[in-house]
Amino acid sequence: AQSVTQLDSQVPVFEEAPVELRCNYSSSVSVYLFWYVQYPNQGLQLLLKYLSGSTLVKGINGFEAEFNKSQTSFHLRKPSVHISDTAEYFCAVSDHQGGSEKLVFGKGTKLTVNP
Amino acid sequence: AAGVIQSPRHLIKEKRETATLKCYPIPRHDTVYWYQQGPGQDPQFLISFYEKMQSDKGSIPDRFSAQQFSDYHSELNMSSLELGDSALYFCASSLGGGRPGRYFGPGTRLTVL
Incomplete structure (x- = not known):
């Protein structure tokens, strides 16, 4: 079975600062990975996804994510x-098996994000 | 571009009533997924359909049932509603056969009083 751990429940930052939101997963098989954003009282919007290939994935709104299989x-x-x-x-x-x-x-x- | 459509957007019901939520996938998408997101919670997978057949089942209560119709839209039927069923219900669609894009609808907010 798969699981996902987001290490930080809240991240406050100042405007124009860099940010990293951490995500670790566990799975016994090959996986696809996604990041979604949810604005208050709205649905889930896909930011980016990793399916295969380059481990650095660029998404919308200037976000990017890096897939690190060893970690x-x-x-x-x-x-x-x-x-x-x-x-x-x-x-x-x-997962994409089964x-x-x-x-x-x-x-x-x-x-x-604070001013 | 056309997106996933859900109706109604908001629904208020009393305990023990029934509710039907509808999901219209992106055109040509043949797979539909239902998720439940309780207040302050992460979305939890309920059930999915591929080509009108149930393809996977998650933590869907026995009081709930769902189906996918010939035009690929899906309906989630909820009976004997309980206070704990109050949540945001998302539908997502994708093109099946191993193509993993997931596009979510705006959700239906169900409030059970």
Whole structure:
């Protein structure tokens, strides 16, 4: 079974500072990895995904993530955050064996960008 | 681009009532997933359908049932509603057969009083 651990439940940063949201996963098979953003009272928006190939994945809104197989991590980064990045961020994993493609989510990290 | 559509967006029910949530996937997507997100919680997988057949089942209560229709839209039927069913219910769609994009709808917020 897969699981996802988001190491920080809350991350406060100042505007224009860099940010890293940490995500570790466990799985016995090859996985796909995703980051979603959820703004207050809204749905889940896909930020980026890793399927295969280059381990550095670039997403929307200036975010990027790096897949590290040896450390089973998929940390999300942005070099300079904006107030509008304040939201909850979910890391998720799905495996691509056995026919099940359901997502398993982490508990989320609430990013608060302060002026 | 067309997105996943869910209706209704908000629903208020009394305990022990029934509710039906609808999901219309992105055109040509043949796979639908349902998730439940309780207040302050991460989304939990309920059930999925591929080509109108149930493809996987998660933590869906026996009081809930779902199906996917010939036009690929899906309905989640919830009976004997309990206070704990109050949550945001997301539908996601993808093109099956090993293509793992996931596109979520805006969710239906169900409040059980």
